[in-house]
Amino acid sequence: MSEIILGLEGVGHSYDGVVEVVSGFSLGVGAGEIVCLLGPSGCGKSTVLRLAAGLETLQRGRIQLRGETVADGESGVSQPPERRNVGLVFQDFALFPHLTVARNVAFGLADLPEHQRGQRALEALAQVGMAGYAGSYPHALSGGQQQRVALARALAPRPSVMLLDEPFSGLDARLREQIRDDTLRVLKRSGAATLLVTHDPEEAMFMADRIYLMQAGKLIQSGPPAEVYARPNSEFAAKFFSNINELEGIVQNGWVATPLGPIPAAQWPSGSSVKVIFRPECLDCVPINGASGRAVLPATVTEVRFIGVARLIRVLATAENGAALDLQVRTSGAFAPEVGAKVGLSLDPARAFVFGPAQNAMQTPLAEPRSNA
Incomplete structure (x- = not known):
């Protein structure tokens, strides 16, 4: 595996100081690698992603981006999301309805001059095949098109880390297959270290270079898709991937x-x-x-x-x-x-x-x- 870009060490998190949703969790994602957090609903996988993004304050453990500690539960270090240079894509896409597609994509490019923001937004839209919709508004787009725009917006700042939380769950089955295939190609071309959350074993096996299988806040097994399918280390792991x-x-x-x-x-x-x-x-x-x-x-x-x-x-x-x-x-x-x-x-x-x-x-x-x- 290439150099670790996103690293989590011994991460733990509780809600209300009582309910432990993540316990002693560690992972590493290399440049150009796609890692899937897989597990049933409520297992803590989205919490792990939110901790990596800085959307939740880390309570225990350490998170590093490109070798720099951005969160440490012991020292209290916690960089805000905007300083972590990560791209975020959620299942609801979260597009601004009053902005055009191009302005949605350019929204996170405030550090660039106006003319460069527009140019970079169009480049990102071209990456996902949506350059022809730059002047459209989100309500005029299909669900699959909105997902592409959300992906373009996350890619526009050229982040070294991409974080995707159930990005395909709101799409119908046939469209989901096409969109995730296109997304896989775009992510691989971007070279970003990608952490993708899903509860769908088939999706994880299709998208991932490595899978981290979670249960009740803990890591159960990790490895390439063929390995975790063919060499399950527990009854839970064996049952999760198929009947x-x-x-x-x-x-x-x-x-x-x-x-x-x-x-x-x-x-x-x-x-x-x-x-x-x-x-x-x-x-x-x-x-x-x-x-x-x-x-x-x-x-x-x-x-x-x-x-x-x-x-x-x-x-x-x-x-x-x-x-x-x-x-x-x-x-x-x-x-x-x-x-x-x-x-x-x-x-x-x-x-x-x-x-x-x-x-x-x-x-x-x-x-x-x-x-x-």
Whole structure:
């Protein structure tokens, strides 16, 4: 990773001096890197971003920008937002309705002469494909166009750090895909260190060079998208990125017996109660007479949902002890069973995770991660 431009060390924050929303949080963002803060609503990710921006006073820890300490909870140092040279984009865009698009973008360029402000505003609008709307007013723009203008306004001062808080959540699904794709390209071309907050795992995996997964104010796991998806370090991390199938079992001699065959669990002592978790795309579904070399569990298709390039198939199987197993299969293969069809299920043991009560152990990765940082 390149030189750290935005660094947070041991950051903590409480509201009303009682409710701790961020605890001992640290991260670093390099020049030209996009880091996503990901987690459920209320986990503290927006508070982290507001602390980095200077919109909240830091209570514990330290924040550095370009190697300079801009906030320190112990000494009380706290630079105001306007002195931190960061670009901010929020989900409501916060455009001034009485100003044209060009004047909205030029608003944060007060240090430049008038003619340079206008020129720089047009350059920023050109970056996001909105130069032709310089004379328009925000009410005349679509949601996607307003988001582009907000991005241009944040980029206009050429900040070394960009902070984006759920910038795409107010857009409809189809438009959101296009806008975030365009935004990714613009941010990469800008070279700014970018911290983006989102609750959407798919969005984080698409946008990020690295993901910081949060839960209840704490960092759960960080790393490139492929790594945090393929090597979850906890049950929470595994479940957050997709639907999962879950089985329970007892470890015996380094293995867990399941209806889908034995799963290796050498890190757990014999007698341990564990959960076996695997994603729907890791479960193979074949014609009942098309058994592979792995253990095959007979099942009946109860539901089929077409979801674009794939199908989500729900099946019902019966374990040896008579317990009903309601499982999900995600497939894009040629085999397309209908409701009521008899199928065989198989699972590659290397594509399952084994977690104990502490939820902090991992079995084996789904695939070798490829860092895109």
